[in-house]
Amino acid sequence: MFSSLSRNSVNICRCSESFIESSGERLLHLTLSLNCNLTVNGTHEYCIIRNIIHCVRSNHIHLYFQVFYTDCSGKVTSNPLLDQLPSYQSLLYRRKSSAAGTKRRNSSRMRLGSSGSGKWASSTISRQEEKMAQRPIRELAKTMAEKRRDKTQRLEEACDLSSWRQWRQSTHMYLRKLKVESQELLLSLQLWRGDIHLIEGMFGTGILSYFFFLRFLVMLNLIIFLLMFGFVMLPIIIVPYVSGNTTYNLNNGSPCSVYPSSARRGLVIFHEYITDLLSGGGFLEQTYLFYGYYKVDKIQFAHITYNLPLAYLLTTLAYLLLSLIWIVKRSATGFKRNLVQDEDRFQSFCNKIFAGWDFCITNENAARLKRNSLLYELRTDLEEERIKQKIADRTRKERCRIYLIRLILNLFVVGVLAGCFYSIYKATIFSQDAQMNNVKENFVLDLIIEYLPSIVITLANFITPLLFSIIINYEDYSPAFEIRFTLMRCVFMRLTSIVILLFSLWSQITKCEVDPCVCGYNHLLYSCWETRIGQEMYKLTIFDSIIIAAVTIFVEFPRKLLVKYCECGLTKWWGQQEFAIPQNVLEIVYGQTICWIGTFYCPLLPAICTIKYFVIFYIKKVSLINNCRPATRPFRASSSNFFFLGVLLIGLALACLPVAVSVAQMNSSQACGPFVNYTKSWEVLPTTVSQLPSGVQTLLIALSSEAFAVSFFVFTCLAMFYVIALAGAHKKVINQLREQLVMEGRDKHFLIQKLCQAQSLSANKSSVSKSHSSRMSPSYHTSFSSNFNEGLFLAHPHPSSSTHV
Amino acid sequence: MGNKQTIFTDEQLDAYQDCTFFTRKEILRLHGRYHELAPHLVPMDYTNDPDCKLPLALIVNMPELKENPFRNRIVEAFSEDGAGNLSFNEFVDMFSVLSEMAPRELKAIYAFKIYDFNVDNYLCKEDLEKTLNKLTKEELTPEEVELVCEKTIEEADLDGDNKLSFTDFENMISRAPDFLSTFHIRI
Numbered sequence: 001m002f003s004s005l006s007r008n009s010v011n012i013c014r015c016s017e018s019f020i021e022s023s024g025e026r027l028l029h030l031t032l033s034l035n036c037n038l039t040v041n042g043t044h045e046y047c048i049i050r051n052i053i054h055c056v057r058s059n060h061i062h063l064y065f066q067v068f069y070t071d072c073s074g075k076v077t078s079n080p081l082l083d084q085l086p087s088y089q090s091l092l093y094r095r096k097s098s099a100a101g102t103k104r105r106n107s108s109r110m111r112l113g114s115s116g117s118g119k120w121a122s123s124t125i126s127r128q129e130e131k132m133a134q135r136p137i138r139e140l141a142k143t144m145a146e147k148r149r150d151k152t153q154r155l156e157e158a159c160d161l162s163s164w165r166q167w168r169q170s171t172h173m174y175l176r177k178l179k180v181e182s183q184e185l186l187l188s189l190q191l192w193r194g195d196i197h198l199i200e201g202m203f204g205t206g207i208l209s210y211f212f213f214l215r216f217l218v219m220l221n222l223i224i225f226l227l228m229f230g231f232v233m234l235p236i237i238i239v240p241y242v243s244g245n246t247t248y249n250l251n252n253g254s255p256c257s258v259y260p261s262s263a264r265r266g267l268v269i270f271h272e273y274i275t276d277l278l279s280g281g282g283f284l285e286q287t288y289l290f291y292g293y294y295k296v297d298k299i300q301f302a303h304i305t306y307n308l309p310l311a312y313l314l315t316t317l318a319y320l321l322l323s324l325i326w327i328v329k330r331s332a333t334g335f336k337r338n339l340v341q342d343e344d345r346f347q348s349f350c351n352k353i354f355a356g357w358d359f360c361i362t363n364e365n366a367a368r369l370k371r372n373s374l375l376y377e378l379r380t381d382l383e384e385e386r387i388k389q390k391i392a393d394r395t396r397k398e399r400c401r402i403y404l405i406r407l408i409l410n411l412f413v414v415g416v417l418a419g420c421f422y423s424i425y426k427a428t429i430f431s432q433d434a435q436m437n438n439v440k441e442n443f444v445l446d447l448i449i450e451y452l453p454s455i456v457i458t459l460a461n462f463i464t465p466l467l468f469s470i471i472i473n474y475e476d477y478s479p480a481f482e483i484r485f486t487l488m489r490c491v492f493m494r495l496t497s498i499v500i501l502l503f504s505l506w507s508q509i510t511k512c513e514v515d516p517c518v519c520g521y522n523h524l525l526y527s528c529w530e531t532r533i534g535q536e537m538y539k540l541t542i543f544d545s546i547i548i549a550a551v552t553i554f555v556e557f558p559r560k561l562l563v564k565y566c567e568c569g570l571t572k573w574w575g576q577q578e579f580a581i582p583q584n585v586l587e588i589v590y591g592q593t594i595c596w597i598g599t600f601y602c603p604l605l606p607a608i609c610t611i612k613y614f615v616i617f618y619i620k621k622v623s624l625i626n627n628c629r630p631a632t633r634p635f636r637a638s639s640s641n642f643f644f645l646g647v648l649l650i651g652l653a654l655a656c657l658p659v660a661v662s663v664a665q666m667n668s669s670q671a672c673g674p675f676v677n678y679t680k681s682w683e684v685l686p687t688t689v690s691q692l693p694s695g696v697q698t699l700l701i702a703l704s705s706e707a708f709a710v711s712f713f714v715f716t717c718l719a720m721f722y723v724i725a726l727a728g729a730h731k732k733v734i735n736q737l738r739e740q741l742v743m744e745g746r747d748k749h750f751l752i753q754k755l756c757q758a759q760s761l762s763a764n765k766s767s768v769s770k771s772h773s774s775r776m777s778p779s780y781h782t783s784f785s786s787n788f789n790e791g792l793f794l795a796h797p798h799p800s801s802s803t804h805v
Numbered sequence: 806m807g808n809k810q811t812i813f814t815d816e817q818l819d820a821y822q823d824c825t826f827f828t829r830k831e832i833l834r835l836h837g838r839y840h841e842l843a844p845h846l847v848p849m850d851y852t853n854d855p856d857c858k859l860p861l862a863l864i865v866n867m868p869e870l871k872e873n874p875f876r877n878r879i880v881e882a883f884s885e886d887g888a889g890n891l892s893f894n895e896f897v898d899m900f901s902v903l904s905e906m907a908p909r910e911l912k913a914i915y916a917f918k919i920y921d922f923n924v925d926n927y928l929c930k931e932d933l934e935k936t937l938n939k940l941t942k943e944e945l946t947p948e949e950v951e952l953v954c955e956k957t958i959e960e961a962d963l964d965g966d967n968k969l970s971f972t973d974f975e976n977m978i979s980r981a982p983d984f985l986s987t988f989h990i991r992i
Contacts, residue, residue, distance in 0.1 A: 138824050138901065141914045143885060144894030147824040177822075184828055197991060349956045350977050353936055354920065355984035359873060359903065360991055367872035375941050378953060385956075738963070741976070745964020 191215055195621055200360050207624070210581050211617065213644045217592055218613045220326060224319045224599060225606035231315045232603055233288060235299050235306050256519035259527045259671035261286070271443045278542060279450045280535040280602075289538070291601045292531040292672035309674040309684040316600050316659065323596065323652055331645035348381055380479055387478055406475050416467060417493060420460040421500045427456040428504040436525050453536070454543040457497045461590075465490045465583065487582050491647055494590045495654045498540075498597065502658045505533060506666070520667025520679070528672040530601045530662075537598030537605065544591050545612045552623045560627040579628040584620070585644050588613065589651045596655035600662070812836055814852050825901035832897065835992065839896050842867065851893065861889025864896070869990050874939040875919055879903075882918040903990040912988050913978045917971050928969035930954050 137147050137154070158169055187193070192215060200208050276282030286293055299306040356374050361367050394402075431452040448455070468486045477485065509529045512522045521529055595609040664682045668675035675681045689700050702708060810833060813821070821832045840847045842863045848855050861880050870876040880889040883899040891899065901907065902915050920928055922935045933954040937945065945953070961969050961977040969977075978984050 136823075138826055139908055139911050141911060144824060144898050148820050151820060151823055180828060200991070349953055350960050351981040351983060353933070353940065353953070353957055354916065354974075354978065355981040355987050357874065357940060358987045359989055360987075361872050362868050364872060371940070371942060371944075375944055378941070378945065379949070382949060382952060741963050741972070742965060745966070745972075749964070749966065 191218070192617065195617075199621065199624065207579055207581060209641050209644065210584060211621070212641075213585065214588065214613055214617050214620075216330065217588060218610055218617070220323060221592075221595060221606045221610040221613065223322065224595075225604075225610060227315055227319050227322070228599065228603045228606060231311045232294065232308070235308065235311070236294070236296060239299055254670065256523045256670035257676070258523070259292070275443065275446060275450075278447060278539070280538040285531060285535070289602060289604045290531040290534045291603070292528040292669075294603075294674045295672055295676065296674060297677060307684075307688065309678070309681075310688050312674050313663070313681060313684055316663070319599065320596070320652070320656055320659070324649075327645055327648055327652065331642060331649070349378075352377055352381070384478055384480065391478070402476055409471050409475055413468070413471060413489065416464065417496075420464065420493070421496070424453060424456050424460065424497055424500050425504040428453045428501055429508060432505070432508050451539060451543055453501055454540050457501065457540075458543070458547055460497060461490075461494055464493050483582075487643075490582070490586055491589075491650065494586050495593060495651055498590070498593055499654060499658065501536070501540075502533070502597070505536060506661075510666075519670055521669065523669075523671070526669070528669050529666075530669060530673055533662075534598060534601030534605075537594055538602055538608075540594050541591065541598070541605065541608060541612065544587075544594070545616070548587065548616060549619060552619050556623050556627045579624055582643075585647065588616070589644075589647050592648065593651035593655050596652060597658050600659050812849060812851050817851070821897065825897055826904050826906040827897065827901055835897055835900060836893065838867075838992070839893050847893075856892070858890040858892045859896075864889070864891055869992055874942075875936075878919045878922065882915060887924075900990065900992050903988065904992075905989050907989075909979065909985055910975070912985070913975045914971075916978065916984075916988060917974050920974075926971065928974060930958065930968065933957055 137150050140147060140150070142150070158166060161169075192211070196208060196211055196215075199211060272282065276284055280289065284290075294308065294312065296308045299308060352374065356377075358370060361370055431449055434449045465486070468489045472482050472486050475482075509521050509526050509532075510517060512518070512524075517523075526532055591609065591612065595605055598605045662681070664680065666681075667679055668681045670676055675684065678684055678687070689697055692700070812833060813836075818829050818832060821827065822829060825832070827835065836851070839859070840849065843859055846859065847857055861877065861884075864870065864880050865876045870879065873879065877889065879899065880891060881887055883895050883902075884891050885895065902911055917928070918924075920932060920936050922932045923929070934950055937950055937953060958967060958969065961973050963973050963976060964970065
């Protein structure tokens, strides 16, 4: 058995054999110190250890020992005492227990007993174990066999309890099992689970967050559609089947309420149907699709009167509120985490090394790409450190120069944005005028004129990110800030373009030849202006989906084919398509903002958007798998989730603005829609409130009065200040605790070294053997490299023994 | 109720459900996976707890682990003999800890074991260098490796002993935002 061992282990065994024979003790605490000359290799040590265990097992002795290192000077750098501390015990490291199969808890107690720390330590241990015992078994870091033993032990303990407690425990377990099974059922019903699994295996978790986001938006749009359908469309649809009757808004003869029909008469050429489908005009205008069709005031059911205008308004408010709550709830975890790590570069290296590799990757290609991206990230971080150093070393003159350049470039960016907005404004006005003139020249030209605002917006959103990414190179920021700043500019560009479009539409609608307008809006051109806005939003959505599909089919696939089969320099420079997460996210946030704004004017828009995102998922997935390689600048999964939801919130805020203005400020059109009997859409609420019983009325009026609003605002401010102060205090406490931890660690080391010194002094006094007094180490462990005649010293002699060499 | 399977007794399945984060179906599926790694070694009937261990080489070739740079360490960390031979219990344990539902503290304990190449309860500089080289397949220059290891220890070391103890590691991992999402294997 010993022939295959190395020299070192042979001698350990020999010495330990002699120990065992001479001591005859049941407990032997052995400490080996390996000089750094020995090969530092896990299997090597295990080889030694295993063989020693083989050797002593036959003697039914519990053998516990630790292997630790001395550095080259021979000074002990770790100490077995440290391993016996309660904080280490909580680790419950898996180690080979002896053949006698003692339970771990007993063994650890025995070990402590041998060191003489006695009752204090064992009581700490038992307290810790009680804490462990409350945790569910599956969360303990033990082997399966031990967990099973724990379980039977807990069951036995449970049997000792009273029958009430037993019943309570069994109900708890039953409920937990039920919960687990229902969660499993819900998970299996989740949309696209298999597809997402596939993408995760190929590209890791960064790109996965994009697809989770897409799935979230599909769900959100579906719920919004169900809301609108249930409260607005369903009553109108079921009225003929239930005995109810509707009171329509009557044509009261004023010029404002004239609504010329836009249905096509006479011979209709086929392509006109297509124009209608794509522009939302013609045969689509007077359908459930648009606001104008809901010209219903009240619906009389058997016992109740259904106030449709009120329902319409409240549903609008409800879906905006629901979106807000759902997004905030989803982003809460990410935000909390971001608050805790307020220093952005605090742990970048640790995070990359220990949490950088995606354990989900199963594809060789993806693994290679992940490796490259990690490499790139690490190099970028090192580069950032260098740049930070460079920035700190900048002279005053250089700083002035940089600020001047930045100012000029920012002005340039503002100029570019202003130019884009102006061109959107002009395009909208031109398009509206051309549509009003109704000169049908050419099928394609008509379509282009109808879609002119969308085309201009898409072009602007295509060119400006390229421009921004070129400009940012000259502004000399740190790489991380560069990415964020460019992104912010792109977000601003995308979302503001919608607002500009709406603003230009409004300026058209409220511009009359005779100032001020008779009906509050231009009733000659826009007899039903909400439907017109709905049509513009509809066109934007359709165009957006067409562009996404077209770009994938006509740009990405050919690009891949080109790069694969054509080896010229241009294709090499262009390279394979990268799945740029930020740009893709901005695309779908843009679509969602349009949906939020447009649902008030076009109640079926959420359904269209649901279908649109559903199809986009498959398009993007196919494109990703076949054409793309992951971005070299990878997106971290956690912060990306926060980024997506943050941008979505900005979109929501921006979407509430136009809706609020049109509901509260603009005169609702008198010729169509549910709000014909009111001047402004908002007025339906005060009218309804005035019809309520007086008690409720006074309450509601009080709630909406200035006094209540001001006091509520003050109270919210106070709460916010309190929470901010609390957060600041917590951060301070965290820093203090961190410093304390450092100090405690140093204290621990200091005390242990003193203890070892004291022990070595007492051991040396009674030792007979030659000890290396020349060694500077405070301990009495000797190195093991070439002097095999040296013995092994007992680390913690059993109180009644006096074994030594 | 449920399917009539003869691989495990009901008590065994219950025990597995309590001791891991898997459901009965998943445990049976895991047994299928374990069996197909070595169909002639692994018995189909586990009712009397057979003592069957699969060697490291077989397990490390599973598709879920094949591309993982730490596959050897992962399997070694969960094996009782430290050499990577896993019994079915340890196999299930391994995937249970690496599943989505395991809590952060449990994952941190095993992550520490995995990254501790020389098994000395500390993540010293050599451990970090090995980790880094496995991650990047040694494509970083030695100076870069040195710099990165230095920075890592600087960031996480609390007690100033120039290596990371478990407390340091756990403290650092609790603030690593990606740890829970990356330290998980789907099976």
